[in-house]
Amino acid sequence: MDQSNQQKVGQISGAEIIMRCLHEEKVKFVFGYPGGAVLHIYDALFKQKDFKHILVRHEQAAVHAADAFSRATGEVGVALVTSGPGATNAVTGIATAYMDSIPMVVISGQVPTAAIGMDAFQEVDMVGVTRPCVKHNFLIKDVRDIAMTMKKAFYIAASGRPGPVVVDIPKDITAEFAEYNYPKSVEMRSYTPVIKGHSGQIKKAVKILLDAKRPMIYSGGGLVLGDASNELVKLARTLGYPVTNTLMGLGGYPATDKQNLGMLGMHGTYEANNAMQECDVLLAVGARFDDRVIGNPEHFLSVPRTIIHIDVDPSSISKRVKVDVPIVGHVQSVLSEMNELLASESKKPDASALKSWWARIDDWRTKKSLSYDDSSTSIIKPQYVIEKLWEVTKGDAYVTSDVGQHQMWAAQYYKFDKPRRWINSGGLGTMGVGLPYAMGCQLADPKAQVACVTGEGSIQMNIQELSTCKQFHLPIKVILLNNRYLGMVRQWQEFFYENRYSESYMDSLPDFVKLAESYGHVGMDIEKPADVEGALKEAFAMKDRFVFMNFLTDQKENVFPMIPNGKGLSEMILGSDPNKDDAANEIEG
């Protein structure tokens, strides 16, 4: 019989083993919420001082905050939830992290081993529920397996293409005893991520790049996750080639650099999208040609170009677009190798071809596709708020966003010069991430300016976290672009459903200033363009206060440029187009 429920000399409980593992992994914060199945763990947590527990107000927010902590620092985020409803509440957060490849370990309590499968109180098959949205998951069945499983969980989460790992632990196992030995390293015959790229392929890529007439560099979230920003900057500057970043890749290449053409994709700039379409050589780095980025793949492939694709995940290569030179490897390692090759290469890029290519790009730039009508003195334009936010924070804030029009405006008008500063849900597009994301960033960098750009729809999806922000003194600034609409939904209804605004008006909004005040925060209403800058300065001057800024913005404003669904990169509708709304209808019809 198993004697593991009687403590012997040298043994500690499963719950204590978990604490030791977290200590070993140098975890600084655990975001969580207690409940029956994790009571032993919370008791062990009470007795330790290695990390701080952040008590959120909803498990979804715990996972989002852990996810943002990881996005901001590159470390593995950790969340802890109870079984059943605690676990299912965490699922949206896990799926969000999975879609953006964020390394995270989520520990969920489970009913006692003997009760599994009995429809016990607060039982849910967490391993089954999360299987499609985790990199991997574990159900621990023996107290002696905890340490090894935790080691594997952290290793799997952070290596290769990162992602969330769930560790589900039945309650009885956290009370049983075992000796504690944390493995120094793990080796798994079934899991061996590639780091170095194939040197023959890298040589070939450099040669193709140097032969290019109309080159383009396109980088995504993989560049940021792989901490390869410096390597990309070096490469792009050596070659003098234009660069565009995806929504997930913003900050990977400095936005204020003259070689940066801005974001590409559905709401990308005219110059970035056209250069993507017309280039003859495309270097894709840690990006995956997804539907919101290249639009219709057939349209994209209707012109010939040579594509080089660097990615740590072989399954991302040639998934939507067939590539010519695949390079599987860690982006940082591959780019460094390319830089070394370029340094020893006597051949230089074709200067005259490059000159005419840049002339063409500069011509596209004269379209000023991000211009907007800022003539009104009575109605605040949302774009203007973001421009001022950038100025007031000197471009150095962590900016988190929710999902909707405000997200696109934040991405378009805040010029990110550093990676890991733009924190948003690109893949899953989860409304409600903004505030918990800001919490994760502020805890990661307590002195930094943290702005949460949000909409009145999104902020209400995790508004309860105002309480957590109070408890932990997080001086976040909420920038609510309040258009009284689920604006992105309204925009599509305007374009594609003849203005039938079905359920997209946000009625019965709370008084956000009073709401913020009731949680002990500062609230501000800003209603005039002339007040925007002053209010932002005032708010950011309150370095130790959480400020909720409610900007009443133009209800009718839409996000431009826009590539309608199913259209190609060069088939954008621009904001300056006088028939932009009809244009959208025509395209859909």
Add this chain to the structure above:
Amino acid sequence: MKHIISLLMENEAGALSRVAGLFSARGYNIESLTVAPTEDATLSRMTIVTSGSDDVIEQIIKQLNKLVDVVKVLDLNDGRHIERELMLVKVKATGALRDEMKRISDIFRGRIIDVADGSYTIELTGSGSKLDAFLEALDKTVILETVRTGASGIGRGDRILKV
């Protein structure tokens, strides 16, 4: 095109559901899937029969390799291989049919493994298409029940899938 994919994976609880889940989540076809432990008790071997364009098969292989528990994946169609499936068929065997069923079974090298008053149970192994051909050779009305294992596959000669 039809492909037979062989894979070795850690013999862990839930391993099968990871593979099955991958196929359903990404909308890949599964014609059949068989799994059993190998001579090394820590490993399971799976044979999946699927179909799709070359691009889809390439993605399937990559996605399977991406599963953390999967140790090795081999597309048997990349080389010479053998495919075998076992089928049990219960057929009507009354009057003249008794001889008739025995004769067809012999032609296909089947074995009658159970004899009852009104029926025979025939055991047959071979490639999927041979088993199909056997069923086609029978009059539909004589077939009482069939059960097939799904294909197992192995490379010819020194093509070996092992850790």
